[in-house]
Every structure is written in structure tokens, then in C-alpha cells.
Amino acid sequence: MTATDERPAEQAHEIGTSRTRKEDQHLITGHSTWVDNMVLPGMVHLAILRSPMAHAKITSIDASGARKYPGVVAAFTGADFADTQGNLPCAWPVTPDMVNPGAPSLAVEQVNFAGDAVAVVAARTKAEAVDALESIEVEYDPLPPVLDLEAALADGSTLVHPNTTSNKCYTWVFDSADAGSGASMDDARRDAEVTVTRRFIQQRLSPSYMEPRSTLVQPVDQGVTIWSSTQIPHILRTMLALTLGIPEHKVRAIAPDVGGGFGGKITITPEEVITTLVARRLGKPAKYTETRSETLEAAHHGRAQIQDITITAKQDGTVTGLDVHLTADLGAYLRLITPGIPLLGAFMYPGIYKFPAYHLSCDGVFTTKVPTDAYRGAGRPEATFAIERIMDELAAELKMDPLALRRKNWIAHEEFPFTTVAGLTYDTGNYEAATDKAVELVGWEDLRAEQARRREAKDPVQLGLGVSTFTEMCGIAPSRVLGSLSFGSGGWENASIRMLPTGKVEVVTGISPHGQGHETGFSQIVADRLGIPFDDIEIIHGDTQSSPKGLDTYGSRSLSVGGIAVVKAVDKVIEKARRVAAHMLEASQDDLEFEAGSFSVKGAPGSSVSLPEIAFAVFVAHDLPDGMEPSLNSEATYDPVNFSFPHGTHLCATEVDTETGRVKILKYACVDDVGTPINPLLIDGQVHGGLAQGIAQALYEEAVYDDAGNLVTGTFVDYTLPAAPDLPNFLTDRTVTPSTDNPLGVKGVGEAGTIASTPAVVNAIVDALRPLGINNIQMPCTPERVWRAIQSSGANDQGSAAASTQEHFDSTEGDAQ
Template sequence: MTAVADPPAETTAEIGKSRLRKEDQHLITGRTTWTDNMSLPGMVHLAILRSPMAHATITSIDTSEAKKRPGVIAVFTGQDFAETQGNVPCAWPVTPDMVNPGAPSLAVTQVNHVGEAVAVIAARDKVSAQDALEAIDVEYEPLPAVLDMEAAIADGSPLVHPNTTSNRSYTWAFESGAAGTGAPIDDAIASPEVTVTRRFIQQRLIPAFMEPRSTVVQPIGEGVTVWSATQIPHILRTMLALTLGIPEQKVRVIAPDVGGGFGGKIPVTPEEIITTLVARRLGKPAKYTESRSESLMSAHHGRDQIQDVTITAKRDGTVTGLDVHLFADMGAYLRLVGPGVPLLGAFMFPAIYKFPAYRFVCEGIFTTKTPTDAYRGAGRPEATFGIERIMDELAVELGRDPMELRRQNWITHEEFPFTTVCGLTYDSGNYEAATAKALELIGWDELRREQAERRERKDPVQLGLGISTFTEMCGLAPSRVLGSLDYVAGGWENASVRVLATGKVEVVVGTSPHGQGHETAFSQIVADKLGVAFDDVEVIHGDTQSSVKGMDSYGSRSLVVGGIAIVQATDKVVAKARRVAAHLLEANEDDLDFEAGSFTVRGVPGGSAGSSMSMGEIAFATFTAHNLPDGMEPSLDSDATFDPENFSFPHGTHLCAIDVDTETGRSTIRKYVCVDDVGTPINPLIIEGQVHGGLAQGIAQALYEEAVFDDAGNLTTGTFVDYTVPSASDLPSFTTERTETPATSNPLGVKGVGEAGTIASTPAVVNALVDALRPFGVNDIQMPATPERVWRAVHSGAEKSDRAEGGTTAYGGASTGTSDGSDAKGEQL
């Protein structure tokens, strides 16, 4: 709280209090308004026919039988909207020559992934629409599936898109020598004392939000009102207007209660565009809600990268260079921010370490799989995994303790602010403090002793210890930085504060929550800043007609950017209120103290008549406007648009102790300790919830989840039976603690927390697993580290366990459908 700029906040108790979330009153008692709950008079219900082929030419579609089915009102194909549907928008052309072949919402002549929308049926009810799908007759001429990223960019590969000359969409590069932010990488690579090179695979993941996506569109004159399960009502409004040529002022978008997103509700979706097209064509409200099967198959996926990482160092352990090359699978189409996701990791590979030289090259590649886009952490989990894994491998190469090696190379707390080899300036941090606390909490030395004993006696259950000392960049984002990265929008955020006649307060925000607890955290901030009761603050969001300006929620930005806009708006309210108070108290503005919601004339004993006014009294006086300072507008309402000067850089130390049963391959996390530094806490309970959920998702990548495609390009993990999302029963009781190093880049001292747990935890778990199995010659385990993979690594030794040898879906389904029972390559079958 030391960083809270306004002194009165120090004396009130809301910021820092573990309040229960006020929005849970309705979210967990069934009194929600999900988009699918919407029902409008005359509304038609849509069902979408999806491609069963990964790659094919559509030779004919016959909808005549479907149109005769009971209840069916209309059937449309891509041909019907070819002139009007435009392309599903991509807002991040990461290089000037990035190839974007276009993305129709309804396929017109060709399908490029299983699950792509081919036709849409509008019917009087959902069942009729669904039943009629089988009556649509589509003939496909199959084209070869393109699944393996490296094969896709080799000479002679079939093209995903006929209007391109290569499956490579872009190559984006950064090099510290050229950028002037560090030494040339070639010098570091040319004469290293020690070099370690590894290939790591980020498997494909599915965001798996709880509420399936849903859209309702009501045509109104030439405009539309759109309800959608989205993270981005404001961006959706602008993009729908641009895509469909509807004047932006005629488009209203409402994100009602939204049940989770994790990045999965960031893009503008084909289904949103299709629903809008059908509603306008029929002149009737239309609703589309996806099934879980459709969601898993056709809502965008995340991760899916091949990372080739080289680290160089001196023999004494000082790191001298980091060279990273990525292949990033875009899937069949470029979605809203898909091409930019790997770039959010570009600046994070050097992490907390003082590398003098750095290079990052990323190639974005088309395949005939579900498109990829942001998934919790978006680029930063991949980078954190790469650097934290390679630091462990370097430690092994040097014969050093992995924590000691990190300590030798990390930025010390005296060195902040620190400008990294990427040119980012980390404002604050204390890696030593978080690490010391975490080591003590987990009982590190005792666990190391037990590990040695188990190794000594060749216990079938081996113990592994894993480290992740991470940082991340969030609070997206300074608009100038986004501009330099060719993103087409800014990163500011807007808030307005309205003081009602009765002294109650409405806060209208441009961020758009989908489960985070914004209403609670923002109410706490406003309560402190204005000195009003927590329950007297109402947070309004998610409707572009009431919340007119905003950049929505993703990238752990809502508090760090949106929260600061709220602070700035409240500061303006206080300034106006001060003017009214001074006028009514007949005092000089400078002689008024503002504390706990009251203005008091300094030097006058408290409680004496006419010496003090509460915010409520000022609000009413402003409302009546009978006696205001000359020339003053009768309003305390204020708004602010905040553009951050920098990202925020949460950090922390995550430690994992894992038991590995070498007979079965089962690994069981025994202890997980994390000490996160997210700056000044607004609501510690919400922080803990975010960290817990984040850990579960990061651990899920390490041990449980993978979207697997067969060699024809079919998603074989198409239900939750096969796409194994862990539940509480599968996870340990986490120890989550904090250190508090306030951010110096914003007046609240806050850093984002939405993604930290996911970013940090994956490498901690895999490092622990590999640590347990080093005596077996294992130096890597492919994710998810299923019991079978662990067992094969133990029994096949280092060569077979190395990811460069093992098959993975990141290399494409080609290697998943061909191996026999004795070959570790195809084990994920």
C-alpha cells in the first residue's frame, strides 16, 4: 500500500481486504444471464454444418432436402454470403509482408480444417435446426492434409491456401545487436565456452472455458444489437462494423455474464459473423450456441510451437547469449491476434537473466488444423518454459545447482529499474526475496536429502524437484509499443465515475470481465478513493451503449490498465467535489483535507458545525445545483482514459516436488509452493483464486492436456473423455504466498495476476519430473508427461525420451498415425 498515491487511501481499509466477490451472488446461484438464456420474440435458432474433412474442395452443396425439413426457415451456404461476409478479422499483421490469405466465416469453395463452417440452418427451434443438418448433401474433393509444420514449409509441400505460394505466413525477427539493445548474437554463438541446444515442444491446447460460445443478434433498422459470450465487446463492435460494412454507430454489442474465456473468447468468431449475416438476411433475431463438441473442435486452440533454443555461457556459469527459433502453428487461418501471440513471448525469453546478446526468430505457419490464438499467458508461458527448461539443462552441463546458476545470472533487487537485452525496462522486483521465501516454505534442503536417499536405494518411487523463477510482461499495453509491433489498435483503457444524487456511485469500465471478480476489486478501489461504502459502488461493464469506450479484458490488463483509469477518474471527481466543498464551507480549496469521504477545513476541530462535508452531502448539493461555484457545471462525474507508460512485470518463484512411480510412470505432485509478487494486493482472496486456477492450467499443460490430431487431420481429443482436463482431485493442495514489491509504473503499485500461475507452473513441473529421472539418462519428457510417456522414457533412456526423437502433434499427425506398438513415437495414439 505504500505506493498508493493518494494519502486518504492509507487510512481506509478496502484495498488489501479479502472481500468475497460481490458478483458471485448471482454467478453461483443460477441468476445469471448467459447469452444462451436470451430469447427474443420471433427469434430463429441456428445450427451449423461443419466440415468432416481437414482439407478439401467443395464440389457441390445441395440444401434442397434440408429446406423441406419441419421447422426449417432457411439454409445458407458460403455462396449465399460470398459477396457480403468479408473475412474473419486479423488485427495483428506482424510484418509488412505477412501473408493473410483471408478467412471466410462460411467456407465458399474450400475447407481448410475439420470443423470449419460450411452451411447454416435457421429454424423455429434448435432441435429442428440440428435435425435438418443431416439432410444437407455436400460433396468434397479431398486435398492432402498439411499437419507437420516443418514439412509444410519444405519445398513441394501441398499448400493449405491456393492463393499463396508458401505455407509460411511470416518470419518475424529480433536481434539485440541490430536493435541496439545488446551485443550481436553471432559473437556470442561464435566462441562460447559452453553451449546447450534443445528442442522443446509446446503441444496444442484447448482453452476449454466453461460456458460454450453463444451469440444472439437482433437486427434493428440498418444496425444490429449483438449479445455474445466474448471477452471483447468493444473490439467486436468495431470489427463487425468494418467486416460487414455496418456503420459503427449502428452496432451495439453486449457481453452479458460470460462464463470464462482464458483467451478463448478474444477473437471475433466466424459464428458471430454468421449469426449477424443470417439475422440481417432474414430480418429476424437469430441465436447460435455451440455444443461442447463444436467448441473443442472449432473454437481456437492455443500454444503449438516448436522451440529450438540455444544458450551459451562461460565455464563459471555466466550466461553470454540466447538464440531462439520458433515454428508457430497458426492453424488454417489467422485469427484476431493469432500471429502476434508468439511475439508476446519474444521479449520474455531472456526473463530475469542478464543476457548480453539475444536473437529471436519466429516463423508462423499454416496447417490444416483448427486456427490458433491466445490462450492464458499467450506467448509468455512458452517463453518461460523455454528459458526455465534450458537453464536446468545448462546447470546439468556445468555440473551446477540449478538455483545457484539462476542466482548468479538474475537481476538483483538493487539493479532495478533494469533494461533487458530486449529493450524492456523492468520497473521493480525482488527475485531474491521471493526465492528465499519459497525455498523455506517447501523445505528444499530436506527434500534434496530425501531425493539423494531414494536414488541411493533405487527406490521405485523417485523424487524430483523443479524450479521456475519467472517474470512476465502484462498489463497490455502501452499504445506506442503496440504500434511498434504493428498491432492495429491501442492499449489504453477508459473508465467513468458517476456520483448519483444519493451519494451512490456508478463506475463504468471499458474492461469486460468473464469471471475475474472485477466488480469486487474495482468497488474496493473506488470505495477507498472516494471514501464511500463498498456496497455503494456499482460497476457497469460489457455493453457498448453504456460503456462506450474500452479495450476489453485480456493480457492481465483489467486492473493494471483499467484500474488506473478508474483511479484517474476518481481523482477528477475528488477535485470537483473539493471545489464544491470549498464553496459551501467558505474555505480555500487548499485548506481542505479529504479523508474517509469527508472534506474538513484544516485546523478546525472535528465535528464543529460547518467545518466538514461528506461526499454524500456534496453529491446532493451538486445534484440540486442551488449553490455551486460560479461557472461550475452541476456534475461531479468524470472520466479518464489511461494509456500505460510501461508493461507490468509480476514475478515469482515456483517450486514443485514430484513423486514419480518408475514402475507405472505415474507422477504425483507432492508439494507445490509458489511465492508470487504481483505488487500491491487489492484483494488477496481474488489473487489466490487467480493463482490457483492458473496453476491448475499450467500443470494441466505439463501433465494432462493435449489436442491430438490423427494423420487425416481429425481432432481425436474431441470430448472431455479424451481431452483430460484435471479437476481438484488430481491436484495437490497448493501453498501460495506473496512478496509485495509495488510496481513503480502505476499509482496503485499493482501488477497483473490473471496469467502468472499458468505462465510459471508448467516448467516447474517438467523440471521436477526430469530431475527425478536424470539417473535414468532422461533429459526431457514430452508434454503432457503422461504415465505412458514417463514409463517409456524411464525404460528407453535418454535417446528415446528426447523430444527431438519423439513424435508429437506439433510435428503434425503424420508421426502420430504410423508407428507400431514398439515405437515411442506414436504413443499418444
């Protein structure tokens, strides 16, 4: 076989080019493989009966009526699976004394949130299964709901779980003096020239991936094949085996096309377990697909914290200490990493600033609401919000420009690598460059002038400018660090390369994409490194049979961990090929150079052999070096040496109508530094989507419970996902400060937009209203809340008109408590 390299020269440089995606074709033509599309012979459809009460004893339950309904194959209650269902796994016991009261998939004796599953019907069609739910009789003995976080911690509170003595799950503490990473916060408080304290509320949010979760389970001999709309097929396999006692090697987990996740699909769900139990009990394939209402009421939420923040500083603006107390709403049960979500932010409260002292404590609290777990950013949006909001509050207290205060305190580019007061070592960054570029991009000075003009003119529509200069920790994560935090897993990632006889390449990865574009990005990396055309590379993922080893996709880890594993595996292929090339060219390996997919002898032009030629020679194996195994295939498992620290500066200009409370984003500009860009088109896409979700937290979204513990935002009518007119056209740009912790120089990008944007928007709103004495608005900053804040400030003294308007609003506001 003779293969010639016919690639155009420019294809030698895939990295950095805006390749359109190889993933798109089947998605734009409707040939997708969502789990709910799948039908297997004999398959039953499941419908789940859910508790209408937030907190109650189940005094009786009878599903026998369902079995009389047309098409119904079986109906089960918690009692039917009490001995086999086990408890849903929690992989992060954050403290040795953390309380885990257990989490049955189907409630047996007690329900602990409205939406808790109590029974399941299997029928020949989904409609028949749903019809039969009405026949299941359940009697509940109501218990008081536990909704307010601080009341839940008070002595004498109703306990969510009868097998506990308190609603407190854990208290986790970090103290820089104890850790040896900084000074004492007590000293900082004592010596403070300026102290600013604020309480911020992180409202509950629904991740709201567009594809409702769906699971299909096929019993296979002693095991199962499970297709699930999950971000974590590998973890699902292991955890399902551990939870249900199925031998791990008898479980095959597949994540086909998955319609978004955003952290919402990185848990082991009750529905996955229930579907598995029913399929195995009946010996038939079973499929469960949730409705959107079920997503909102029963799939985990994110955020949900009270943040009490104190910052200390000198009069000149030098920050001296940061004290954080979190009260985290864990909801009714511990899901896979529920207790650890606040901890993923705990190291990021100091942000990009040089704090000498830092203290954080976090109380995790059980409530009778749906459990919380990861949502895009997972702890880090909360941390970034708190630090970037409190920096603006400190600036206001000191009458300093918010950007000047930040410049005074941030880590200068020449100070990297820098170990923060939280003990993290940031490898690289250039906050000055990103900020300067963002200021230019948004037209900061012109906006300030316009703001002054409107203030002078007492324009009813005021202008506010908000800053967020953020960094975050992602690329989860060095296994050793995860171990020190008691996380139940490592943070490595696996990849293998299969060289096919015709020179095509299969790349098997343990990450599990669901919209990010990894097939395109990874193909670009491999194309450059192996010198193989982009289109000759296939990325294989999402099936534990074809991709047997991996830790999946979350925490912006896919490129900075999974991509590096691919690089390591590629390099092993090249080294194996080098030995064959030397043999074929009758040269010493040391005399060979590898470039653009071919080995050649240094200084001897014309003598070269291409990788496809080598692949074929290895395939036939007729003439290989003595003792060489006839394979170029290689595998690598890469454990990152550090987290990834992308950063950037986000600037937002909002109009605030002081008469109606309406907020409109006039301009949003961000400059993100995610290290070496692999594909700018994909980076921009990640940033855009991240911004939309972060802005939505600031302005639109909140999962609200009423006083009885019922979710009142149980549909997309009530839960305000932004639509196209609700968002501005984003101005995006980049600076490039390569990471020094990995060979590609890349940093994570998946969560950055969400982490950075929320405080930029709220800072802008508060900036517009600060002359009225307003220093906070609770999120989401709806027109009602902004209007109320303005009324309370007394700025719009319109006498009885305002008072009479006020009466038309409900006196209670939903909040995260």
C-alpha cells in the same frame, strides 16, 4: 439533505482486504445471464454444418433439402453470403510482408480444417436445426492435409491456401545487436565455453472455458444488437462493423455473464459473423450456441510451437547468450491476433536473467488445423517454459544447483529498474526475496534429502524437484509500444464515475470481466479513494451502450490498466468536488483536505462536508460556484507507461514411478509478487486457477490430430481437463514489491500462475529421471511418455518383459507438429 458517514473505521481501508465477491449472489443461486439462457420473440436457433475433412475443395453443396425439415426456417451455404460476409479480421500484421490469405466465416470454395463451417440451418428449435443438418449434401474433393510444421515449410509442400506461394505466413526477427539492446549472438556462440541446445514442443491446447460460446443477434433497424460470450464486446462492435459494413454506431455489443475465457473468447468468431448474417437476412433474432465438441474442433487453440533453444555460458555458469528459433503453428486462418501470439513471448525468453546477447526468429506457418490464437499467457508461457527448462539443462551440464545458477544470473533487487537484452525495462522486482520464501515454504532442503534417500535406495518411485523463477510482461499495454509492433489497436483503458444524488456511485469501465472479480476489486479501490462504502458502489461493464469506450479484458490488463483508469477518473471527481466543498465551506480550495470521504478545512475541526452532501448539492445545483458545470461526473482514459512485470518463484516436487511412468505432484509451492495486493482472496483464486492450467499443460492436455487431420481429442472424454483429484493442494504466498509505474503499485496476476507453473512441473519430472540420462520429456508428460522415456534410457532393463509391453502401445505419439 444531510448525510453522515456511518462507516466503521475499518472500511476506510478496503485495499488489501480479502473481501468476498459481490458478483457471487446471482451465480450461486442460478440467476445468471449466460447468452444461451436468453430467448427473444421470434428467435430462430442455428446449427452449423462443419467440414469432416481437413483440406478439400467443395465441388458441390446443396442445402435445399434442409428447408423441407420440420421447423426449419432457412438454410444457407457459403455461396449465399459470399458477397457479404467479408473476411474475419486479423488486427496484427506482424511484418509488412505477412501473408493473410483471407478467412471467410462460411467456407465458399474450400475447407481448410476439419470443423470449418460450410452451412447453417435456422429453425424454430435447436433440435430441429440440428436434425436438418443431415439433409445438406456436400461433395468434397480431398486435398492432402498439411500437418507437420517443418514439412509445411519445405519446398513442394501442399499449400494450405491456393492463393499463396508458401505456407509461411511471416518471419519475425529480433536481434539484440541490431536493436542496440545487447551484443551479437554470433559472437556469443563463437566465444561460448558451454553451449546447450534443446528442442521443446509446445503442444496444442484448448482454452476450454466451461461456458461454450454463444451468440444472439437481434436485428435493429439498420443495425444489430449482439449478445456474445466474449471477452471483448468493444472490439467486437468495431470489428463486426468493419467486417460486415454495418455502421459502427448501429452496432450494440453486450457481454452478459461470460463463463470464462482464458483468451479463448478474445477473437471475432466465424459464429458471431454467421449469426449476424442470418439474423439480418431473416429479419429475426438468431441464436447460435456451440456444443463442447464444436468448441474443441472449431474454437481456436493455443500454444502449438516448436522451440529450438540454444544457451551459451561460461564454465562458471555466467550466461552469455540466448538464441531462439520458433516455428509457430498458426492453423488454417489468421484470427484476431493469431500471428502476434508468439511475439507476446518474444521479449520474455531472457526471463529474469542478464543475458548480454539475444536473438529470436519466428516462422509463422499455415496448417490444416483449427487456427491458434490467445490462450492464457499467450506467448509468455511458451517463453517461460523455454528459458526455465534450458536453465535447468545448463545447470545439469555444468553440474550446478539449478537455484545457484539462477541466483548467479538473475537481476538483483538493487539493479531495478533494469533494461533487458530484449529492450524491456522492468520497473521493480525482488527475485531473491520470492525465492527465499518459496524455498522455505516448500521445504526445499528436506525434499532434496528425501530425493537423495530414494536415489540411494533405488526406490522405484523417484522424487524430482523443479524450479521456475519467472517474470512476464502483461498489462497490455502502452499504445506507443503496440504501435511499434504493428498491433492494430492502442492499449489504453477508459473509466468514468457517475455520482448519484444520494451519494451512491456508478463506475463505468471499459474492461469486460468474465470471472475475475473486477466488480469487487474495483469497488474496493473506489471505496478507499472516494471514501464511499463498498456496498454503495456499482461497477458497470460489458455493454457498449452503457460502457461506450473500452478495450476489454485480456493480458492481465484489467487492474493495472483498467483499474488505473478508474483511479484517474475518481481523482477528477475529487477535484471537482473540492471546488464545491470550498464554496460550501466558504474556504479556499488550498485550505481543504480530503479524507475518508469528507472535505474539511485544515486546522478547523468540525467544519466539513461529505462527498454525498456535495453530490446532492451538485444535483440540485441551487448554489454552485460561479460558472461551474453542475456535475461531478468524470471520465479518464489511461494509457499505461509500461508493461506490468509480476514475478515469482514456483517450486514443484513430483514423484515419478519408474515402473509405470506415473507422475504425482507431491508438493507445489509458489511465491508470487504481483505488487500491491488489492484483494488477496481474488489473487489466490487467480493463482490457483492459473496453476491448474499450467500444470495441465505439463501433465494432461493436448489437442491431437491424426494423420488425416482429424481432431481425435474432440470431446472431454479425450481432451483431459484435470478434475479435482488430478491436482494437488497448492501452497501459495506472496512478496510485495510495488510497481513504480502506476499509482496503485499493482501488477497483473491473471496469467502468472499459468506462465510460471508448466516448467516447474516438467523440470521436476526431468530432475527425477536425469540419473537415467533423460533430459527431456515431451508434454503432456503422460505415464506412457514417461514410461517410454525410461524404457529408452535402458535403465529398467527388464529384457523381453519391457519389449513385450511396448508392443501394446501405439507406435505413434501425438505431438504439436
